[in-house]
Amino acid sequence: MASSLPNEQTFITAAKRGDVDAFNRLVLHYQDGVYSLAYRIMGDEASAADAAQEAFILAYRRLETYQGGSFKAWLLRIATNACYDELRRRKRRPATAFEDLPGAEADDGPPLPSDEISPEQAVQQAELRRAIEGCIRGLQTDQRTVLLLSDVEELSYQEIAAITGVNLGTVKSRLSRARLGVRGCLEAFRELLPSGFRQSSNQ
Amino acid sequence: MLTDQDYERLSAYVDGELSKAERTALETRLDADAELRTELEAIRATIGLLAALPARKAPRNFTLDARTARRAAPRVLFLPAAAFSALSAAAATVLIALSALLYSGAQVAPLASSIALAPTQADAFQREAQATLSSTPLSTEKQSTTASPAQPEESAVMDAAGSAPSVENADQSADNLPAAAPIQESESTVMQFAAPNTTADANLAASGMSAAASAPMLEQAAATPVALSTATPAPTLAPPTATPAPMPASVPQPDNSLPALLLIIGLALLVASITVGVRMGTRWR
Numbered sequence: 402m403a404s405s406l407p408n409e410q411t412f413i414t415a416a417k418r419g420d421v422d423a424f425n426r427l428v429l430h431y432q433d434g435v436y437s438l439a440y441r442i443m444g445d446e447a448s449a450a451d452a453a454q455e456a457f458i459l460a461y462r463r464l465e466t467y468q469g470g471s472f473k474a475w476l477l478r479i480a481t482n483a484c485y486d487e488l489r490r491r492k493r494r495p496a497t498a499f500e501d502l503p504g505a506e507a508d509d510g511p512p513l514p515s516d517e518i519s520p521e522q523a524v525q526q527a528e529l530r531r532a533i534e535g536c537i538r539g540l541q542t543d544q545r546t547v548l549l550l551s552d553v554e555e556l557s558y559q560e561i562a563a564i565t566g567v568n569l570g571t572v573k574s575r576l577s578r579a580r581l582g583v584r585g586c587l588e589a590f591r592e593l594l595p596s597g598f599r600q601s602s603n604q
Numbered sequence: 605m606l607t608d609q610d611y612e613r614l615s616a617y618v619d620g621e622l623s624k625a626e627r628t629a630l631e632t633r634l635d636a637d638a639e640l641r642t643e644l645e646a647i648r649a650t651i652g653l654l655a656a657l658p659a660r661k662a663p664r665n666f667t668l669d670a671r672t673a674r675r676a677a678p679r680v681l682f683l684p685a686a687a688f689s690a691l692s693a694a695a696a697t698v699l700i701a702l703s704a705l706l707y708s709g710a711q712v713a714p715l716a717s718s719i720a721l722a723p724t725q726a727d728a729f730q731r732e733a734q735a736t737l738s739s740t741p742l743s744t745e746k747q748s749t750t751a752s753p754a755q756p757e758e759s760a761v762m763d764a765a766g767s768a769p770s771v772e773n774a775d776q777s778a779d780n781l782p783a784a785a786p787i788q789e790s791e792s793t794v795m796q797f798a799a800p801n802t803t804a805d806a807n808l809a810a811s812g813m814s815a816a817a818s819a820p821m822l823e824q825a826a827a828t829p830v831a832l833s834t835a836t837p838a839p840t841l842a843p844p845t846a847t848p849a850p851m852p853a854s855v856p857q858p859d860n861s862l863p864a865l866l867l868i869i870g871l872a873l874l875v876a877s878i879t880v881g882v883r884m885g886t887r888w889r
Contacts, residue, residue, distance in 0.1 A: 425667040436662040552654035577615035584650045
């Protein structure tokens with residue numbers, strides 16, 4: 402997720418006074434990150450979009466509770482909770498559990514070509530991303546969330562413990578198991594992986 | 605073969621989350637153990653892949669429009685809604701209890717003096733007063749001059765009195781009385797003017813105000829200098845003790861439609877209160 406917006410605190414202060422435009426500047430800056438997290442927790446685009454929208458509405462409503470510190474971590478906490486709420490709602494209607502959805506989601510195409518990569522490389526990158534996201538989706542929800550917050554969003558153990566409401570020891574063990582799970586899963590996609598990964602797990 | 609604990613240590617080591625002692629111990633083992641080193645590199649590589657995972661593009665903007673923002677800011681709506689919900693619940697309780705009381709046929713004459721009366725009843729009082737006084741009830745000056753205090757009908761009217769506005773009217777009329785007028789006379793005047801106002805009182809009750817709301821207003825009226833001198837024994841919840849006139853037999857009994865009316869209004873308010881409360885609850889998460 403993107404690093405913090407320049408003059409972020411100015412926008413937050415204005416938004417707290419009810420300036421919707423200032424809040425929307427924050428939304429535009431963080432929406433890809435919030436949506437990505439929601440997508441990877443939820444597993445499909447429609448639910449992720451719903452959860453992300455809900456997260457920003459809740460964030461605006463609860464802006465008073467933001468008391469400094471990392472705004473991104475505060476926002477991801479709300480987003481995570483919005484996803485968990487949605488997952489709980491689905492559990493009560495097991496017929497639509499996302500594990501049962503066929504094919505999960507449509508791919509939204511290869512990432513925008515950066516600097517100097519060939520079309521083949523772009524396709525390979527898209528496949529790798531799909532493989533990694535598939536492996537993340539295969540984890541239990543608790544492990545998946547900790548892994549995303551730690552290794553994708555790069556939050557500290559402290560922040561993750563606060564967001565997920567568990568102690569540091571639990572964060573540590575869930576993260577370790579999640580990393581092992583993803584690594585084991587990625588063995589199946591060895592040909593997509595960068596050479597470093599292949600070497601290290603090739604024994 | 606590594607244990608779960610070994611993997612946890614390696615994982616926390618990569619994140620710099622080990623204590624100094626744990627770190628030193630692990631590094632000593634890493635120097636000696638090739639398998640441990642391999643696993644450490646595998647964890648690092650996995651983390652590297654995850655960190656390089658590109659963000660997904662949001663399928664649309666999640667910005668808030670003005671309407672959503674207003675709805676998302678419940679502080680503005682919350683207090684009035686909560687106040688309405690609580691007030692209407694209280695009013696509903698009073699009205700329902702009252703209708704039960706009236707319906708049960710309890711002795712209502714003293715109580716009825718403090719509560720809302722049905723418009724029809726108030727009209728009856730008004731007609732009565734007009735017949736006796738042959739004057740327009742709303743004209744305070746005329747009434748105070750033509751009032752004849754000893755008439756039992758007026759005393760009967762007094763028992764039905766009790767609304768704050770009428771007391772204020774009474775203050776004016778008391779002012780207009782000759783200084784020598786006996787207290788009793790002014791009391792009767794007060795009561796007499798209260799009668800037409802009971803209609804307004806009933807309207808108040810219908811609009812969600814409880815009959816009890818008139819109590820503080822009465823106190824206010826009593827605190828004014830004029831009221832202190834003449835109208836102090838204002839028609840409050842208890843019937844005036846100094847009334848010499850006997851209770852006339854012609855006090856109209858509340859007809860049966862009154863409890864039903866109060867019950868309906870009470871239930872309607874209760875439904876309104878619950879509806880607002882529930883909507884508030886779903887909005888305030």
